[in-house]
Amino acid sequence: MPETPDTIRLLALRDTPLSLDEVYAAVGDSAAGGTAVFVGTVRDHDGGRSVTSLTYSAHPSAERELRRVAEKVAADYPVRALAAVHRVGELAVTDAAVIVAVSCPHRAEAFEACRRLIDDLKHEVPIWKHQVFQDGEEEWVGSC
Template sequence: MAAPNDETPGPDPAEQHEDPIRLLAIQDTPLSLDEVFAAVGDPTAGGTALFVGTVRNHDGGAGVDALGYSCHPTAEAEMRRVADKVVADFPVRALAAVHRVGDLAVGDLAVVVAVSCPHRAEAFAACRKLIDDLKHEVPIWKHQRFSDGTEEWVGAC
């Protein structure tokens, strides 16, 4: 039995049951790398991986002047489903994902995702899975406007 003056250790921080999904959003305002990075800060994580998707000036050999993103009303719920799966499959300490909608110019941030895990290999793998699944499963559509005056919808059914 411990003496009354003995201090007992607190709970192991790695075993806390806080929701590791710290930030999920679809927004029509510019994205912040600092906000996403801050959201995944965790003292139990030894590795943090961050992916930034930007609007590039070309696609498929054609010049891109601008693009617009739109989404289905269920997009944020689908983001949550994808994030929950990544958390279930990897030792995620914290996860964040934000995607932009509306009109964007070349160079603008379109998507930012980040994951922190105990080790770097896990963080890289979880971040890759998160962005790949978001791109394939979340109903967000891209409307590209090309330099030659043509346009194309990407991801729309």
């Protein structure tokens, strides 16, 4: 199914807490038989080291790149509705850093499209993670 103007329902970078309910509601569609949702959360460790703080930063082109990624997923799968939101700024352990959701006519398509959406967002949208570890060392990670 080709992308329609209302297929991409919600795309955003936000410095405020993300809402799973908002994202899920955005992809509701009466023709969808499957909805897949992924929530990426801040964990208390990375690579065996304790994380004490984490901040996400985005390049000015990040929203444009997020739209490009979303449009490609919507064109490659029979997407009825799609949504993706990512936090920027300082986050705490257990905070939602990213939420993506896709609804499609069937569950297998929804799972595949949702996986593609989060994977492409992670690899192609210029969002960087700055982590501070308990031992005082810091690390910048390419995206997500």
